[in-house]
Amino acid sequence: xxxxxxSWDLTPAGARAVQEALAPEVVTExxxxxxxxxxxxxxGFPEGRTRAAIAVxxxxxxxxxxxxxxxxxxxxxxxxxxxxxxxxxxxxRALEKLxxxxxxxxxxxxxxxxxxxxxxxxxxxxxTGYATIGVAKSRLCGTFEAPGRERGCRAPLYDGRERIxxxxxxxxxxxxxxxxxxxxxxxxxAVDFVLRCTPRYRLPETTRAAHRLASGLQSV
DNA sequence: GCGACAG
DNA sequence: ATCTTGTCGC
Numbered sequence: 693x694x695x696x697x698x699s700w701d702l703t704p705a706g707a708r709a710v711q712e713a714l715a716p717e718v719v720t721e722x723x724x725x726x727x728x729x730x731x732x733x734x735x736g737f738p739e740g741r742t743r744a745a746i747a748v749x750x751x752x753x754x755x756x757x758x759x760x761x762x763x764x765x766x767x768x769x770x771x772x773x774x775x776x777x778x779x780x781x782x783x784x785r786a787l788e789k790l791x792x793x794x795x796x797x798x799x800x801x802x803x804x805x806x807x808x809x810x811x812x813x814x815x816x817x818x819x820t821g822y823a824t825i826g827v828a829k830s831r832l833c834g835t836f837e838a839p840g841r842e843r844g845c846r847a848p849l850y851d852g853r854e855r856i857x858x859x860x861x862x863x864x865x866x867x868x869x870x871x872x873x874x875x876x877x878x879x880x881x882a883v884d885f886v887l888r889c890t891p892r893y894r895l896p897e898t899t900r901a902a903h904r905l906a907s908g909l910q911s912v
Numbered sequence: 913g914c915g916a917c918a919g
Numbered sequence: 920a921t922c923t924t925g926t927c928g929c
Contacts, residue, residue, distance in 0.1 A: 737920055772917040801918045832918045919920050
């Protein structure tokens with residue numbers, strides 16, 4: 693029984709059991725080739741339905757090259773720690789529609805910085821095989837000291853004595869982002885990519901492009 | 913029992 | 920995330 697092919701029809705308790713079964717499948721080292729395209733994933737809930745949007749940008753110039761979006765009926769509530777069970781069904785279908793597959797995906801949410809080390813970035817990576825990074829706007833778990841005020845400043849995020857992520861200042865004077873490894877990448881490399889994807893704003897260009905499609909007014 | 917809690 | 924206007928700051 694391959695844990696990667698679990699059903700989405702689960703109770704919260706069942707979902708947590710799936711996370712524990714999948715956690716050992718996460719690849720912690722860098723296992724991806726040259727990065728020519730990076731993608732941003734974001735999910736919105738217009739009219740209560742679940743809309744996943746993916747934007748593929750060329751790397752490193754970050755010029756848009758492709759995008760896809762899918763809207764499905766919402767089938768799982770928001771439960772802290774179980775975000776992926778609410779968003780991934782739509783995200784995976786949007787990924788399949790892409791013409792230009794990305795080499796690396798930046799997810800809106802945590803990767804390993806999760807109670808069971810199975811945030812949405814890890815979950816998507818393990819299920820699809822894509823290399824992924826978790827880029828969250830706020831903390832789910834872990835403790836940290838405030839990083840310096842300048843862009844590039846960072847501080848380790850710990851869960852007890854275990855390093856689970858990095859609190860990163862992507863723009864001077866703005867709230868930091870919570871970066872963690874998803875799948876097939878290590879934390880240091882993940883932080884490096886996030887900085888290269890944030891040439892102008894707090895959030896990565898990938899995330900901004902996807903966000904615009906997911907919660908945008910255009911329904912195409 | 914009392915907080916904390918990605919999006 | 921979503922419901923919503925004006926407002927403070929660079």
